[in-house]
Amino acid sequence: MTATMKAVIVRAPNDFAVEDVSRPECPRGGLLLKVLACGLCGSDLRTLCHGHHRVTLPWTIGHEISGCVVETGFSGAGPWKPGDMLAVGPLVFCGRCDFCFDGRYELCDGYREIAQHWPGGFAEYIAIAPEAVERGVIQHIPAGLDPAIAAVAEPISSCIHAQEQGQIGLGDTVAVIGVGPIGSMHLELARLRGAWRTLAIDIDVSRLKLCEDYAPDEVIDAARTDAVAEVRRITQGRGADVVITANASPAAQVQAVEMARKGGRILLFGGLPQDQARPGIDTNLIHYNMLRVIGTTIFAPRHYAMALHLLAGGRIDGQRFVTHRFGLADFRQGVELAMQGKVRKAVFIP
Ligand SMILES: [Zn+2]
Ligand SMILES: [Zn+2]
Known part of the structure; x- marks a missing residue:
């Protein structure tokens, strides 16, 4: 048997x-x-x-x-x-x-x-x-x-790899769009790597509440406010040094490019559904602001x-x-x- x-x-x-x-x-x-x-x-x-x-x-x-x-x-x-x-x-x-x-x-x-x-x-x-x-x-x-x-x-491990690709370091302002488990881990790792400020952005109030355990410096409810304008306000117009998208939302990728500072890095951590993977990013921002859009996986x-x-x-x-x-x-x-x-x-x- x-x-x-x-x-x-x-x-x-x-x-x-x-x-x-x-x-x-x-x-x-x-x-x-x-x-x-x-x-x-x-x-x-x-x-x-x-x-x-x-x-x-x-x-x-x-x-x-x-x-x-x-x-x-x-x-x-x-x-x-x-x-x-x-x-x-x-x-x-x-x-x-x-x-x-x-x-x-x-x-x-x-x-x-x-x-x-x-x-x-x-x-x-x-x-x-x-x-x-x-x-x-x-x-x-x-x-x-x-x-x-x-x-x-x-x-x-996937988060560590992504932040290594994004070279997050001392003094960076790091915005994380999507603060579920993975986004929360990104908040912790960014802090560990020396981020000065972490900004938690989500459209879901319960996720924003849960991520407060990670003590982000700012919590932005993107369902009720314009997240790009908020990040600009918090950074005196400059934008975030690094923006991480930790979700499957096309809109988040569009916004990530718009809230990054000149010369900033955008980490596309979350993939998009196949039929939504051309989200309409303003590539002039990438060009004129010399942004680096970085994909990471596994x-x-x-x-x-x-x-x-x-x-x-x-x-x-x-x-x-x-x-x-x-x-x-x-x-x-x-x-x-x-x-x-x-x-x-x-x-x-x-
Ligand atoms: Zn897994
Ligand atoms: Zn191989």
């Missing part, structure tokens, strides 16, 4: 449940982990509602994972042994493309993801494929770091290692970021709360 486990199975958009399924075997050259925690991401909510072009249902999602090794598929000594506590990032780089050769893993032409190509972490156990052991983003959880906090190193292994160290050292406050913890049995409840915007980051502990 094969052993069973509990896992979230997504059968169709808006049709998902915790079910008894067979427990995965440890793959040769891979690992079998007992999942210690798995974070819920905004992209998971989209997949639960609408499906995902890289996921074939039925499927188990969940890509912000920490786990404990129960079995290894190595003959002889491998990089990890039973009992090791690991933080597992979802990206598995191809290792063969020009970008991987350049060490620019974030541009890899052929990367695959745990929870898309292989089943994800909303389950009691997860099999880690040999490719992920060889070319993935797996790290020991630093001593003393709560596995539920280690699990959220993944979204933080991250490289070093950003993941950095996120874990910053969390372990308390330089990033993981407890503040993770506002809710649920058992796997309460998956639906957690998802519903997250959908209502009442949660910054929910983590499930199977």
Whole structure:
């Protein structure tokens, strides 16, 4: 008789449940982990509602994972042994493309993801494929770091990568448009990198309220005021040194360009829906004001290692970021709360 486990199975958009399924075997050259925690991401909510072009249902999602090794598929000594506590990032780089050769893993032409190509972490156990052991983003959880906090190193890594691209530094005024979980993390990181002022901008009052935990210097309700005019007023007409868009709103990208100072940087962190990806930006502002519009996506292994160290050292406050913890049995409840915007980051502990 094969052993069973509990896992979230997504059968169709808006049709998902915790079910008894067979427990995965440890793959040769891979690992079998007992999942210690798995974070819920905004992209998971989209997949639960609408499906995902890289996921074939039925499927188990969940890509912000920490786990404990129960079995290894190595003959002889491998990089990890039973009992090791690991933080597992979802990206598995191809290792063969020009970008991987350049060490620019974030541009890899052929990367695959745990929870898309292989089943994800909303389950009691997860099999880690040999490719992920060889070319993935797996790290020991630093001593003393709560596995539920280690699990959220993944979204933080993307934010660290973006701010590195934007060269946010000492004395910058940083405006963040969209202050959900990711925008809030951008507020914290900008401060950590030496920002003088952080401006939190959103059209949703409950998100603005929730982000006050991050003590932004100014909170701008873009549904009621002209956010561009507000940023100009606060900066004595100058504009923000850096503007980060952390949402999927075309209007936010248009405004980002309009509220940046001359020579400023605009980080397009959030992608747009395919059919809205030509939002009508005034490119003369980019030209005459010598703006730098910077796209960023995913991250490289070093950003993941950095996120874990910053969390372990308390330089990033993981407890503040993770506002809710649920058992796997309460998956639906957690998802519903997250959908209502009442949660910054929910983590499930199977
Ligand atoms: Zn995520
Ligand atoms: Zn590659």
